[in-house]
Amino acid sequence: MIRARFAPSPTGFLHIGTVRTVLVNILFARRNNGVVVCRIEDTDKERSKKEYEDDIMEGLKWLGMDWDEGPDCGGQYAPYRQSERTDIYERYLQKLLDQRSLYHCFCTEEELEFQRKQNVSNKNPQIYNGTCAHLTDDEVKKRIESGASSVLRFRIPPEKIHFEDLVRGRVEFDGTLIGDVVVAKDTHTPLYGLAVVIDDHEMKITHVIRGEEHLSNTPKQVLFIKALGFSTPIYAHIPLILNPDRSKMSKRKNKVSLLDYRAEGYLPEALINFLALLGWNPGTEQEIFSLPELIEQFSFERVQKSGAIFNIEKLQWLNSHYIRALPINELTSRVLPHLFDQGYLELPKDDIMKATSFVINANKETISRDLLEKYIALEQDRAKVLSEIPPHIAFCLTDTLEYDPHLLSWKDKSKEETCEMLGLGRDIIKQMKDADFTTPSIEMAIKTEITNKGLKNGAVLWPLRVALSGQQNSPGPFEIADALGKEKTLERIANAISFLINFH
């Protein structure tokens, strides 16, 4: 049975790179009918915060990621937070100490800093010089009793280390170049590298799938595993996600928090599709994938070795694709939060998703969810992200449009001609029956008249569109009229005409 795991550290908001690692773990595990474990790596008490843990878990769930064992859902190998596993670590730390794989190191920060500087100037590798490696038991005891503070170092044997990686094949390191590393602050608080190894063993993890930044940590961990008598898992180090300048994707140069993408209105579907394609390809020309399709097709053989730049334009393309594919009712549900956040609608007291009507902030009018749906539909084909829909349909959520006289006129038409064209549209619309007031019939009625009069489409349609939207760019006039309804449509045309007449 394959058991994969992802292990976020709650020292910041959910990082887009973490999301990708989680995704690959899930794709691989599900593809092979395995189990996915979520473990919270909060050994760093200074930086770990519950707030971040909550954000990570919520973000992953929002994306539709799911796991079988974790701090939220429990499991056979609980607890799943490292901060709650100290007794387990203590046991193994003692074992390592007993077999002399570990030793106390009393070197001060200043001493270590001095060593580092010396190593740099001598162009030597950055390794610990072993000052405390050969202290006698008596000496150690004496120093501890005298109150000297110490950490635990692991004796790295001077041998070649190698391991197999599903992405990179066989990877080799030289133990003499690593040096004795600190693995625990004291006898019950291991550092990340050792805690990982212990947890992975205890949780019976078979596959360690993580970012490439951990590749250089792996040889040390392999050594810990050997010393502990565990068996080595199979590794897979997936390539990094990069900034446009090819450095590791970072806060400084990019939006890295999933929160940001969610707030801008990227859909989980698009994010998952995009992230999966960053460093993996199906070997076919398929570009659009649902999560189940990804699971079905995923394999490490098709995972890239080199890092991939986070190409926001492709994400946007995918996002607009998924926006267009959404049933309008569903799209409305997803746009709703943005309408509240941006202040277009008043936040209702009860459940947003169950509400059948809302209050428009601008004029305090009540709008039904059905009508809102019509407005949102106007922008469905145009939006790249959800957050741009509210401002684009704002002209529907107001009674007072501000007109620009030059914008109302098509090309070089005079104000009189424009008024005449608007009047023509108005008259036709007036004659239409309420029941028949739909996009195709409005289009047919007006276009027929244009043909009969021998006019150009633009001469009539441009002013009409601007009269209805007030915008330079907008959906077409027939769609807007349909969404607005006959009454409001006529009102807007009348407003535009009187605006033009009164304009000097």
Add this chain to the structure above:
RNA sequence: GGCCUCAUCGUCUAGUGGUUAGGACGUCAGGUUUUCAUCCUGGAAAUCGGGGUUCGACUCCCCGUGGGGCUACCA
């Protein structure tokens, strides 16, 4: 500095000794069109460099070069 690792259009990538080096995003030109968006057609755009191996290298090997990661009592 040391170690590890990577290298095909601007970007994501296909390609596993013989291809007009393919696709997607973006971009450019044209078309549809009342604006925007969509849509359709077409174009430009890549094998990091040098040595080998071979009848033949994008592909295999070596050496450079360049990028990235790690080098914490962070993960």
